[in-house]
Amino acid sequence: MQDGNVTQGMARPLGGERYTSREFMEAEWENVWTKTWLLTIRADDIPEDGDFMVEEIGRESILIVRQKDGSIKAFYNVCQHRGNKLVHEPEGSMPSFTCAYHSWRFEIDGTCSYAQDPEDFAGGDPCPHASLVEVECDVFAGFVWINMDPDCAPLKDSLGQIWDEWQAYPLEKMVRVQAMSVKMPCNWKLLMDNFHETYHLPTAHPEGIEYAEDHYSQTPLTLFDNGHALGQTHCCLPADRLPESKPRMTKPIEADLKAWDLDPADFLGREKDARKAVQAQKRKLAPERGLSHYDRLSDDQLTDVFHYTVFPNFATSLNADGMLFLRSLPDRTDPEKCVFDCWYYLFGASSSHINLVTAGGEGAITEAKREVIEFGEKSLGVVLDGDAWVMAGQQEGMRSRGYRGAILARQERRVAQYHDMIDRYIDGYRPAPRGAREAA
Ligand code: FES
Ligand SMILES: [Fe+2]
Structure with missing residues (x-):
């Protein structure tokens, strides 16, 4: 890995044909889609x-x-x-x-x-x-x-740690407030690649620095068994790279402070303290606001986004108050098309996260029916629009003779693990029941 490209050592190069070839699509269908939960x-x-x-x-x-x-x-x-x-x-x-x-x-x-x-x-x-x-x-x-x-191995065994960690969130009782299914002009894995790294945040989501720390050195990553992964993004604070010329008491931070009965004026000059203060205030006010699940969450979980990727086609940004639901579904026959389910579920309270990652934001909190749309027909919200546009553009590059395959940074190692797991499934890997793994 001396050149920093974490694809070295993978069974197959991370080239464009993975996103365009019908043969590869067939191998995925037989070995991934029909063999995973x-x-x-x-x-x-x-x-x-x-x-x-x-x-x-x-x-x-x-x-x-x-x-x-x-x-x-x-x-x-x-x-x-x-x-x-x-x-x-x-x-x-x-x-x-x-x-x-x-x-x-x-x-x-x-x-x-x-x-x-x-x-x-x-x-x-x-x-x-x-x-x-x-x-x-x-x-x-x-x-x-x-x-x-x-x-197949039982779902619980396949999910491993995710099964345990998700127990903290009230996922049994949620209200879906956005449910757009977008017909995308790209391979299903380009969505998942995007959800597996934060390297694109400064470019594709420049607005994020007003609410979240996006530098990789402050983004803990965990690789789980069976191709699943987790990345944590610290929220409710201005990012280090927010330009000096910009106010550090940003609108989304201000909104979170006010939502939890804190005065933004008290945090001027020490805006980064907003995160810890909101955590403490959420703990304090949770009982009177009926948010009993906060008891099960760590302080970090009260403000931060825990971004889980579930092999092979699901990703979710879980926060204390809701779930951004990101699912990629393959086309019947065309490797260059897929469906992107871009949904949001709320647990009860609202937060600035929903304003960033949905089209309607807090103003649109009613139960949503699934709506199937064409790519570009409607906004998915400022963050997901940024992702969708790069996915479509990237597909064009996957066909180019001038593309030699991915060169991944260490902070993109979840992408490498993800494709490595696809290759391993194609080569016959299947999750073992938990007991069997522990005994081995
Ligand atoms: S009754 Fe279903 S195909 Fe004939
Ligand atoms: Fe993104």
């Missing part, structure tokens, strides 16, 4: 038995259904007669599912309960052998997670 809907989106939602993940459509016993099952959304897509609505409630082609019917537990003219099939009624094909399914953090690999 994927975060899907909220469990409380389907509260009653028969309630369902359909998630489109690349070439697969997954039907997720609440069962009579309160559990949740997931199935490939495909009729077992001749392969018609079974459910076309993205969500709803049904006592059973009837295929629109020849009327085969499937109960909410996946069993086939009716096939037209059963006596006309050799061997009689085909239903006993024609249940829907089930997909592994679990619920964690209020989300339903699915895994298309029937031999």
Whole structure:
């Protein structure tokens, strides 16, 4: 690693073909998408038995259904007669599912309960052998997670430390206040690459220095097992590189101080102290504001952003008051397209973070329905707009004969780990159950 490029030693170079080639897309589909736990809907989106939602993940459509016993099952959304897509609505409630082609019917537990003219099939009624094909399914953090690999390790084992660390946040009870799904003109990994590093913050998010310290020397990074990672950004303070000519009592810091009954005037000349003061004040006022989850959070967690990347396609900036939800989904066939789910969930209180990373900010705190838009059609908020534009521009470079592959700084090492894990999955790596890992 003498030249500082942390891609040295990786199984494959980090070149443009990873983002353009159909062969690579196929290898990822067979070895990553169909072998990893994927975060899907909220469990409380389907509260009653028969309630369902359909998630489109690349070439697969997954039907997720609440069962009579309160559990949740997931199935490939495909009729077992001749392969018609079974459910076309993205969500709803049904006592059973009837295929629109020849009327085969499937109960909410996946069993086939009716096939037209059963006596006309050799061997009689085909239903006993024609249940829907089930997909592994679990619920964690209020989300339903699915895994298309029937031999997968349990979700808890795959998530490792993340399973434990997320317990501190009230992820079971959140309100979604932004839900834009953007059709992006780029490979799904360009989103994830961006979410794996803070090297781009000074350029793509120059506004961030008014509220967060973005220098790598003050951004602790942790690499977890199975390709997951964490980066911590200190917030509620002016960054060191905020120009002297600018006031250091910035608007977002001022807003946080006021929101917690502190007087910004008391912090003039010592603006960096705002972070610790807000932490202390949040602790003090949490009981009267009904924010009982603050008890479970560390002082840092009360003000800072903890940015988790969950292999292979999810990232979230968790803060004391909400979750920025960033999910990348592949196109069915085109490696140069993807869907970017850019959502925000609030726990209860608001904070300056939501003003930075959503389109509506605090003014738009109502429950949001999913809205599918084209890239560039609408603003995602000042921060995410900065990311989306570079992702689209970067895709063009991935096709260039003049691009020799990534040269990564040490502070971009999560990008290297991420691609290394993709390569390892392609080469056959699979997470082991926790017990097996500890015994090894
Ligand atoms: S394909 Fe569904 S009933 Fe024939
Ligand atoms: Fe960014």
